[in-house]
Amino acid sequence: MKTKGRLYRVVAVLVLFSTVIIANAASSAQPGSEFDPLVTKSYVDEQIQKLAEKIGSGISTGGSSTKTGSVDEQVVDNLRSDVRDLTNLIIDAYIKIQSLEKQNLELIQKLQTLEQGFVVVEATKGQVVVLGAGSEIIVRSGETTAISGMYGGLADVSAGRDLNTGETITNQHLLISARDDGRGIKVVSEISYMLIRGSYSIQ
Numbered sequence: 001m002k003t004k005g006r007l008y009r010v011v012a013v014l015v016l017f018s019t020v021i022i023a024n025a026a027s028s029a030q031p032g033s034e035f036d037p038l039v040t041k042s043y044v045d046e047q048i049q050k051l052a053e054k055i056g057s058g059i060s061t062g063g064s065s066t067k068t069g070s071v072d073e074q075v076v077d078n079l080r081s082d083v084r085d086l087t088n089l090i091i092d093a094y095i096k097i098q099s100l101e102k103q104n105l106e107l108i109q110k111l112q113t114l115e116q117g118f119v120v121v122e123a124t125k126g127q128v129v130v131l132g133a134g135s136e137i138i139v140r141s142g143e144t145t146a147i148s149g150m151y152g153g154l155a156d157v158s159a160g161r162d163l164n165t166g167e168t169i170t171n172q173h174l175l176i177s178a179r180d181d182g183r184g185i186k187v188v189s190e191i192s193y194m195l196i197r198g199s200y201s202i203q
Contacts, residue, residue: 118195121202123187128203130184131177135198137185142192144169149181 118138123129128147131137131154146154146163153162158173169175169185177183177198184200 118197121194121196121200123192123194123202125187125190128184128186129194129196130182130201130203131180131196132199133177133180135177135196135200137175137177137197137200138173138195139169139171139175139185140193140195141171142187142194143189144185144187144192144194146175147182147184147186149177149179149183151179151181152183154183154185 118136121129129137130147146165146167146169148154148163148165153164155176155178156163156170156173157176159170163169163175175185180199185194
């Protein structure tokens with residue numbers, strides 16, 4: 001009976017630690033800040049030792065204290081190891097959640113950019129318009145040439161072919177950048193006007 005009681009108390013301690021750690025990991029505060037301090041190994045060891053001493057010296061139940069004897073060191077060591085593993089697991093999960101949230105935000109921003117429709121863009125001689133993945137461009141005036149990316153050329157949808165670096169772009173043709181790998185156009189004339197839908201940058 002004493003063994004079962006001791007096992008129940010160990011499980012209760014593990015559940016208590018799990019709840020505290022999960023609550024800290026789920027907090028919206030920045031990890032490591034004063035509002036969400038990370039749990040250190042020394043802190044976990046200290047708390048486990050305190051609980052082990054309490055269990056070994058007796059636990060108050062219904063107003064009385066019952067002597068249970070010293071806790072098996074192996075049980076404490078196993079508990080300490082389990083808590084460490086659980087702490088690492090929760091921290092890894094929290095980091096992955098943060099990464100997924102960042103990716104989700106980036107996707108939302110891209111969708112918002114696409115929903116804005118085509119915008120008029122002006123670029124001058126020598127400037128390069130680098131397109132993001134899925135961005136569309138129509139050169140309305142001026143002379144421009146294509147710039148290939150690391151994995152391929154700029155898709156000329158109107159002509160049904162890819163344009164490689166240095167090829168002249170036909171005005172009024174719809175062009176699409178399949179990837180965010182440096183594809184875009186270079187302005188050759190003094191000035192060029194174009195319509196762009198999606199993400200882009202001018203260099």
